[in-house]
Amino acid sequence: MALTLYEKLWDAHVVVQDGDGKALLYVDRHLLHEVSTPQSFEALREDGLTVRRPEAQLAVADHSVPTDDRAGGIADPQAAAQIALLERNCAQFGIEYLALDGPDQGIVHVIGPEQGFTLPGMTLVCGDSHTSTHGAFGALAFGVGASECGTVMATQTLWQAKAKTMRVTFTGTLQPGVTPKDMALAFIGTVGASGGTGYAVEYAGEAVEALSMEGRMTLCNMTIEAGARTGLVAPDARTFAYVEGRPRAPRGADWDAALAYWKTLVSDADARFDREIVIAADAIAPHVTFGTSPDQVVAIDASLPHDERLAKPMRYMDVHGGDTLNGLAIDHAFIGSCTNGRIEDLRAAASVIRDGHVAATVRALVVPGSMRVKAQAEAEGLDKLFIDAGFEWREPGCSLCVAMNNDRLPAGARCASTSNRNFEGRQGIGARTHLMSPAMVAAAAIAGHIVDVRKVLA
Amino acid sequence: MKELTTVTGRAVSLPDADIDTDIIYPARFLLITEKKGLGAYAFYDRRSDPGFPFRENDDRPILIAGPNFGCGSSREQAPWAIGDMGIRVIIAESFGEIFYSNCFRNGMLPIRLNGQIVEALRLRAEAGDTITVDLASQLIIAQDLPALGFDIAEDRREALLKGWNDTTRILALHGDDISAFEATQRRTSPWLWQRN
Numbered sequence: 001m002a003l004t005l006y007e008k009l010w011d012a013h014v015v016v017q018d019g020d021g022k023a024l025l026y027v028d029r030h031l032l033h034e035v036s037t038p039q040s041f042e043a044l045r046e047d048g049l050t051v052r053r054p055e056a057q058l059a060v061a062d063h064s065v066p067t068d069d070r071a072g073g074i075a076d077p078q079a080a081a082q083i084a085l086l087e088r089n090c091a092q093f094g095i096e097y098l099a100l101d102g103p104d105q106g107i108v109h110v111i112g113p114e115q116g117f118t119l120p121g122m123t124l125v126c127g128d129s130h131t132s133t134h135g136a137f138g139a140l141a142f143g144v145g146a147s148e149c150g151t152v153m154a155t156q157t158l159w160q161a162k163a164k165t166m167r168v169t170f171t172g173t174l175q176p177g178v179t180p181k182d183m184a185l186a187f188i189g190t191v192g193a194s195g196g197t198g199y200a201v202e203y204a205g206e207a208v209e210a211l212s213m214e215g216r217m218t219l220c221n222m223t224i225e226a227g228a229r230t231g232l233v234a235p236d237a238r239t240f241a242y243v244e245g246r247p248r249a250p251r252g253a254d255w256d257a258a259l260a261y262w263k264t265l266v267s268d269a270d271a272r273f274d275r276e277i278v279i280a281a282d283a284i285a286p287h288v289t290f291g292t293s294p295d296q297v298v299a300i301d302a303s304l305p306h307d308e309r310l311a312k313p314m315r316y317m318d319v320h321g322g323d324t325l326n327g328l329a330i331d332h333a334f335i336g337s338c339t340n341g342r343i344e345d346l347r348a349a350a351s352v353i354r355d356g357h358v359a360a361t362v363r364a365l366v367v368p369g370s371m372r373v374k375a376q377a378e379a380e381g382l383d384k385l386f387i388d389a390g391f392e393w394r395e396p397g398c399s400l401c402v403a404m405n406n407d408r409l410p411a412g413a414r415c416a417s418t419s420n421r422n423f424e425g426r427q428g429i430g431a432r433t434h435l436m437s438p439a440m441v442a443a444a445a446i447a448g449h450i451v452d453v454r455k456v457l458a
Numbered sequence: 459m460k461e462l463t464t465v466t467g468r469a470v471s472l473p474d475a476d477i478d479t480d481i482i483y484p485a486r487f488l489l490i491t492e493k494k495g496l497g498a499y500a501f502y503d504r505r506s507d508p509g510f511p512f513r514e515n516d517d518r519p520i521l522i523a524g525p526n527f528g529c530g531s532s533r534e535q536a537p538w539a540i541g542d543m544g545i546r547v548i549i550a551e552s553f554g555e556i557f558y559s560n561c562f563r564n565g566m567l568p569i570r571l572n573g574q575i576v577e578a579l580r581l582r583a584e585a586g587d588t589i590t591v592d593l594a595s596q597l598i599i600a601q602d603l604p605a606l607g608f609d610i611a612e613d614r615r616e617a618l619l620k621g622w623n624d625t626t627r628i629l630a631l632h633g634d635d636i637s638a639f640e641a642t643q644r645r646t647s648p649w650l651w652q653r654n
Binding site: 039248 | 564
């Protein structure tokens with residue numbers, strides 16, 4: 001029988017099938033961070049359980065860490081205690097923890113792939129909804145809650161209902177200045193914030209095949225913003241080249257065996273999907289969100305809708321039907337996050353600077369996704385480009401993507417952001433977030449207002 | 459886990475669409491590492507809104523919510539906080555998937571129903587009527603409405619009715635199955651078992 005990639009990954013991990021279309025699914029890897037696991041470890045203690053396979057877990061602190069100078073320790077006592085608790089829990093249960101001051105720290109969805117912890121064909125979970133990111137490698141990866149993190153540590157399994165399948169095919173080629181972030185926003189705008197609920201999404205087509213691994217990660221990362229927990233791209237030569245030689249990637253005979261298996265991880269030509277969506281990549285313009293849900297998004301040159309149902313989010317954002325976002329003044333710019341904090345994102349942002357300087361009215365942050373990304377960027381001189389142009393160059397962490405560390409925006413502030421959620425208060429109480437690509441954010445930071453990066457690059 | 463069989467009481471109505479888990483439990487409170495007592499922070503930044511539907515010491519155990527309730531972040535603090543406010547049943551047209559799963563882990567029942575039925579229940583909630591949700595018979599009883607059936611996966615229904623602990627139950631029932639799976643995978647996919 002012809003199978004989709006999702007079905008192949010599913011079938012390979014079924015421990016037990018029940019009669020109700022559910023399976024006890026084996027979970028190959030678990031990534032941990034400081035926010036979603038304190039209560040998971042507590043549950044293990046309450047039930048008197050141990051971690052079944054400590055070597056299948058990897059922990060790092062990212063959400064609550066400060067991204068300014070960390071040499072003096074963590075000023076916020078609550079954040080310091082939370083991070084110390086993760087380190088202590090990992091030590092007690094035998095789980096490897098990547099130290100905050102070490103060379104490998106970073107956002108959990110950046111470090112998994114760069115460590116070679118994330119591999120094609122595996123199942124991977126994390127107590128974080130953006131775990132869909134890892135699907136870029138052809139891994140079945142999805143976010144779970146803290147209770148489920150505990151179950152995974154104790155049993156290496158989860159009961160799961162099989163999802164329906166959706167294929168999103170991007171035909172043609174992206175225009176210059178248009179990025180994977182714009183593909184993601186265009187898709188979310190097409191299906192809506194709950195259009196993917198109940199589905200596992202596979203991205204396909206020429207424009208997806210042409211993407212770097214970083215680009216595929218951006219696309220899969222945003223899948224949850226359409227309501228789907230899982231996004232997938234079939235692994236190919238680009239995937240294998242990215243993985244080979246990574247610190248935790250297989251070597252020697254193991255590599256050869258793995259590679260032979262990974263090459264089978266494609267949807268069969270005659271596989272059937274429950275839903276098919278086709279989007280012409282050529283026709284995608286840079287996208288910017290205008291509301292408080294990621295599906296409230298328009299092309300940069302389009303007028304905002306007149307729609308009574310959008311009155312509340314548009315009032316929050318202080319934008320109006322008939323306006324365009326082009327020219328809207330911003331106060332803050334944020335480049336980073338598990339969506340757009342990788343080396344290619346920083347290169348794309350830096351390429352827009354040219355001789356420009358951040359506008360006097362704008363505060364702009366560049367927050368690399370990991371210590372490795374930071375080191376790579378510094379080796380390429382990107383840090384100097386950013387700093388000379390008036391951007392702040394920070395330490396890795398979730399930063400302004402989630403207002404629970406010391407990077408937060410004041411009420412009413414308007415931010416051009418490469419992050420993933422424009423929810424009310426996501427970057428600070430009353431703050432206004434416009435999601436867009438790294439190049440668009442850099443261009444907005446310099447102009448002082450939202451601009452069409454295609455015109456800047458022309 | 460706390461069992462859930464029948465829940466009877468008045469209901470809170472929160473009809474906005476796309477209430478994400480950041481609204482339910484603002485991120486800055488995620489620095490708290492406990493899971494009890496989080497109701498104090500639920501909907502924290504919405505509390506001064508005109509028409510905010512929850513009250514001090516609310517004793518209404520049912521929430522009638524808008525579509526895509528609990529979308530966004532996987533934070534389990536969202537159901538912990540709502541549960542701490544006394545809510546045991548949430549009825550909506552659709553839910554964020556991770557939130558939906560998280561509810562079951564905490565003795566809470568999320569029910570998906572079509573939009574018209576949710577709207578009818580919202581009117582009953584706003585009228586202050588008592589609503590009964592009976593998990594055993596999978597029926598909702600509300601004044602002036604016919605008994606309403608709802609769907610729920612059988613394993614989840616049973617787990618809620620009996621208050622099972624998912625983790626210890628998997629180990630008790632399937633410990634050997636897991637070991638057998640691992641033995642096979644170690645042979646067929648040895649690269650997943652090497653530590654580099």
